[in-house]
Amino acid sequence: MTVQTNVDAVTDRAASVLWRFGPMIYGPTILFALGEGAIIPLIPIIAARLGADVALAALVASALVVGQLVGNIPAGWAVAHVGERMTMATAGMLSLVGVLGMVFAPVLGVFAASVFLIGFCAAGFGLARHSFMTTRVPLAFRARxxxxxxxxxxxxxxxGPFxxxxxxxxFGDEHAAIWFFGVCLVATVLLVLLGPDPEKQLQTSDEGPGVAEDTGEAVTGSIPTSERAGVFRTMWRFRRVLVRLGLAAASLSAVRSARQVVLPIWGLSIGLDAQTIALVVGISGAIDFALFYASGQVMDRFGRLWAAxxxxxxMGAGFLALSFTHDLDSAAMWFAMFAAVLGVGNGLSSGILLTLGADVAPRADPAPFLGSWxxxxxxxxAVAPLAVSAIAAASSLGLATGAIGVVAxxxxxxxxxxxxxFVPKSAS
Structure with missing residues (x-):
């Protein structure tokens, strides 16, 4: 009875804290993602209208991912020096510059630079949220x-794409979606700057893990520090966790990214029409989305490994099994089934990269570490789609799919x- 009472108390407190985060964290996240999701499918189309061929249009579309990759380290510096709220607001305002550049770009180079800037700002926006939650959410419901x-x-x-x-x-014009993104960004910045500040509503919890300096062992307190460490100094200090657990996390990110590439290409390769492929991929995505909160519940109640x-x-078994079904008579059935399996696997991993990063980040100053993470x-x-393409070109799509399964x-x-x-015993 006492255990159940404690569980209920934690659940009630979690709901209260998460509700307070709504205006500043979850609301801006939905707005930013809605706008970004609306423009992503249209980037190659607009690039083509500015003179890009297929390969160059794909390269321009990848500028969003490259910008985010490049922006993580500067974002860690920004959050450490000006704080989460100002970093989010600044990233939103700079993204508006990118939106205007996309709308009025006279040449392809300006358009590509604008896409890169939006990706760069998305890194700052995302890291600021991650750092804020790391320092202010108690361990008991951090994963949720x-x-x-x-x-x-x-x-x-x-x-967003809908x-x-x-x-x-x-409107019959792709620029309407870009203007929609601009409206979302204005709303995001206003919400961040004018909305209730959870920093004043919620005191930083004393509980939360960190990683001791270069020992390879987890500790449960904060790291004493008299000054903020730089980004590169932080990377060196926590090199062990980054090289080990960080690479494990990178493998999960690679498998997730490969799933988005492999499924549509696989459907085309076995002769399915676009509508069928879209339906299968959509169902897989719906399963993935439906499990996101369950993943947090599992991690908080049973530990991170029970989700990871x-x-x-x-996902490893799904990719490996799918790789052997290409030439079977029932290839379409297996494609649909393993797409659903991959959706379940990806859904179970929802939030785990954010959670593990928060678990092992230094409590006193997490932003530089999270930039590296x-x-x-x-x-x-970013590497996974390139690897799938290279292996498929050199050998076969089946081998590329199987290789992703091995990575998983x-x-x-x-x-x-x-x-x-590396993760505290109470969380792992």
């Missing part, structure tokens, strides 16, 4: 808070090895 953060982003990215389609139907290992094993995970996500299984082994070492 961060899984909800990931879920709100997924919701925006899921709905909004873009509606705007295209009404099933997710990686499911997010650079690693973003790099994994190796990542599961890495999580099993390094999570107990």
């Amino acid at each position: 808070a961060l899984s909800l953060l990931g879920g709100t982003f997924r919701l925006g990215m899921f709905v 909004i873009a389609a509606g705007l295209l139907a009404v 290992l099933p997710a990686m094993l499911l 997010r650079t690693l995970t973003d790099a994994g996500g 299984l190796l990542g599961a082994v890495a999580f099993a090895r390094w999570v107990p070492m």
Whole structure:
């Protein structure tokens, strides 16, 4: 009875704290993701109209990811020096410059630079939220808070393309979606600057893990510090956790990114029409989205490994099994089934990269560390599609798919090895 009472008390407190974060964290996240999700499908189209061929249009579209990858380290510096709220507001205002550049770009180079700037600012916006939650959410419901953060982003990215389609139907111009993103950014900045400040509503909790300096062992208190360490000094100080647990996290990011590339290409390769492929991928995405909060519940109640290992094993087995079905008579059925398996696996991993980063970040000054952590995970996500393309070109799509499955299984082994070492026992 006492245990149940304690669980209920934690649940009630979690709901109260998460509700307070709504105006400043979850609301701006949905707005930013809605706008970004609306423009992503249209970037290659606008690039082509500015003179890009197919390969160059794809390169311009990748500028968003490259900008985010490059922006993580400067974002860590910004959050450490000016704070989370100002970093989010500044990132939103600079993104407006990128929006104007996309709308009025006279040449392809200006358009590509604008896309890069938006990706760069997205890194600052995302890291500021991550750092804020790391320092202010108690360990007892940290995973739920961060899984909800990931879920709100997924919701925006899921709905955004449908909004873009509606705007295209009404206005017949791709720039309408870019203007929509601009409106979302204005609302985001106003909400961040004028909304209630949870920093004043919620005192920083004393509980929360950190990682001791270069010992490879987790500790449960904060790291005493008299001054803020620089980004590169922080990277060196925490090199052990970054090289070990950080690479495991990068493998998960790579598998997630590969899923978005492999599924549509696989459907085309086995002869399915665009509508069927969209339906299968959409169902997989819906399963993924439906599980985002369950992932946080699992991590908070049973530990991080109970989400990381099933997710990686499911996705690893799904990719490996899918790689053997290409030439079967029932290839379409297997494609649909394993797409659903990958959706379940990805859904179970929702929020885990944010949560693990928060678990092992230094309590006193997490932003520089999180900049390094997010650079690693973003790099994994950026490299995976290139690896799939290269292996498929050199050999076959089946081999490329199987290789991603092997990466997932190796990542599961890495999580099993390094999570107990670096994540506090109460969370791992």
